[in-house]
Amino acid sequence: MDSNANSVINPDPSLYNDDLAPVPQEKRNWGWISYSMIWMGMIHNIVSYELAGSLIAMGMSVWQALGAVAFxxxxxxxxxxLNSAAGTKYGLPFPVLIRASFGYKGAHIPVLIRAFVAIFWFAVQTYAGSKAVGAVIGVIYPGWGSLAKYAFLGMGLNDWISFGTFWILHAWVISHGMERVRRFEMWAGPLVIILGLGLVYWAVxxxxxxxxxxSVPSTLSGGEFWKTFFLSVSGMIGVLATLVLNIPDLTxxxxxxxxxxxxxxxxxxxxxxxxxxxxIMITAGTIIAFGKPITNPVELLTQFNNPIVVLLGxxxxxxxxxxxxVVANVVSPAYDLINLIPSKLNFVKAGLISIIIGLLFAPWLWFNNANSIYTIVGAIGGTLGPVSGIMIVDYFIIRKRQYDLNSFFIKExxxxxxxxxxxxxxxxxVIGIIVALVGLFIPSLASLYNYNWxxxxxxxxxxYFLLMRRVVNLPVQASEEKRASI
Known part of the structure; x- marks a missing residue:
């Protein structure tokens, strides 16, 4: 990679700070193992487990559910x-790269929408994880469940303590910046694999x-199956739709x-x-063991009535x-908020603001409804999908994989x-969002919503291609032309 990729000349202070600047080559130390571990950490969690397990609860067979996941x-x-390429080449985060397609002011709109979605997911994941905190405390303190009678704002005192404890853990991880995040991910991901394998052994x-x-049979067939299949696919994509956009923050x-x-x-x-x-295998096992699918892993652990199993699990x-x-729902909105006020915020400050805002959501009021989850995550995917499409087309087709680095940080x-x-x-x-979500509002087009993302x-x-193909014909700086294409 050319060293010019890190050169920014006379940047505008309102568009630039150290967290938004290109990462110098000497600080780009994330190898393929880092990314494997990061993804392992991001997908091995309670919400991902419940979404996969709920495919069985929705009536799919094991093979059908695995097909939906693979697709x-x-x-x-x-x-x-596709959306990782520009971030890797230029060392820039999502809030900066999107200026190329939406403009340096216009970029604030999709950036704020994506930040809002990430903070929403932060609240959801924090609530889900707080149940695991409560399970750990319940093993240590037998009277833990009795605190539920002191309820306010929709949760018992025990749940509030669990939620607050888990929130503080997030603040601790982000307080030392991205390097702590990387080190944390290196061992957090594999840990849950050990738990999963133990539960698979139990199911078998x-x-x-x-x-x-x-042999757990499917209760779906024909059109009903395909409707459920694509709705679940869109839902699973919706869970990671924010990362399709902000993956440059990591690459x-x-x-x-x-x-x-x-x-x-x-x-x-x-x-x-x-x-x-x-x-999926574990959920199928719960049908055989308990006569009903149990998709919440914390609830499943409590069925064993074994303190050691509950504590470790x-x-x-x-x-x-x-x-x-931390990686999916704090890193991304942190960079998004920095993009708004680069002269006032850094990664740690913006990350703390993000998790404070997350407290304003109330996932405990609706999280346990599986149909609600799939509807919500599907809408998220449908909303963010068009922005992803615009970024990909802009980089690969409109700009032909060549950005003018300095133009990201100046107003002229x-x-x-x-x-x-x-x-x-x-x-x-707007056109993309309307087409993606039209099935939610027009009954005769409801089937389109299954393919929203x-x-x-x-x-x-x-x-975007049709609107921009005759507009962008601007010279690219010589230093840009010298760079090797990906």
Whole structure:
């Protein structure tokens, strides 16, 4: 990679600070193992477990559920690889790169939307992880459950203490910046695999072999199956839709394109499918053992009535959920907030603000409704998909993989458009969102909602291409032309 990739000349202070600047080559020390471990940490968590397990609860067989997981992972890794390339090449985060397509002012809108979604997910994951905290405390303090009678704002005192404890753990992890995040992820991800394998062993034992688990029948057929299949695929993609956008926040630290390609390829589709396989098998085992599917792993652990099992299992889930929440739902909005006020905020300050805002959500009021979760995550995917499509088309087709680095940080550069706003990008985004979500509001088109993320990313990207193909014909700086293409 050319050293010029890190050179910024006379940046505007309102568009630049050290956290938004290109990462110098000597500080790009994330190899493929780092990315594999990070993805392992992000996908091995309670919410991912419940979403995979709920496929069985929705009526799918084991094979059908695994097919839905594999399909969603192929689509996700393709989009993530494409949107990782510019971050790796230029060492820039998502809030800066998106200025190329939306303008340096217009970029604030999709950045804030994505930040809002990430903070929303932070609240959801924090609530889910707090249940594991409560399970650990319950083993140590037998009277823990009695505190539930002191309830306010929809939760008992025990749940509030668990929630607050888990929130403080997030503040501790982010308080020392991105390097602590990387080190934490290196051991947090594999921990929950050990728990999962133990529960798979239990499921196989209780079913007297793998055969009965794979024999759990599907209650879906024909059109009903395909409707559920694509709705669940869109839902699973929706869980990671924010990361499709902000993946440059992580790949900007990569040593090379090869490192991020291999690391993410191993970490997302392979490990996500393996983790989903474990959760699906375990959920099938709960049907045989208890006569009903239990999709919440904390609830399942309590069924064993063994303090050691509950303590070790809940601690593993606690660490796993903490790891995904920090990387997926704190790192990204932190950079987004820095982008708004670069002269006032750094990573740690912005991260703390993000998790404080997350307290304003109330996931405990709706989280336990599986249908609500899939509807919400599907809408998230449909909303963010068009923006992902626009970014990918802008980099690979409109700009032909060549950005003018300095223009990201000045107000008179290539990405100024009209007073800092590219209205064509907003038109393309709105068209994509309307097409993606129209099935929610027009009953006769309800079937389209099952494909919302795919429609959003395709329609948003195509619309942007048609609107921009005759507009962008600007010279690229000589230093940019010298860089090796990915």
């Amino acid at each position: 969603s992972n192929v689509a996700l890794i393709a989009a993530i690889w 034992d209780v079913a007297n072999g793998f055969g009965p688990l794979f 900007r630290f990569s040593r090379s394109q090869k490192d991020q390609l291999i690391g993410q390829g191993l970490g997302l589709p392979l490990m996500m499918t393996f983790f989903a396989f474990m959760s 809940a601690f593993s889930l606690l660490i796993a959920t903490l790891s995904v929440n 550069g290539q990405y100024s458009y009209k007073n800092g706003w590219n209205l064509r990008a907003f038109i393309a985004a 795919f429609l959003g990313i395709a329609v948003g990207g195509i619309s």
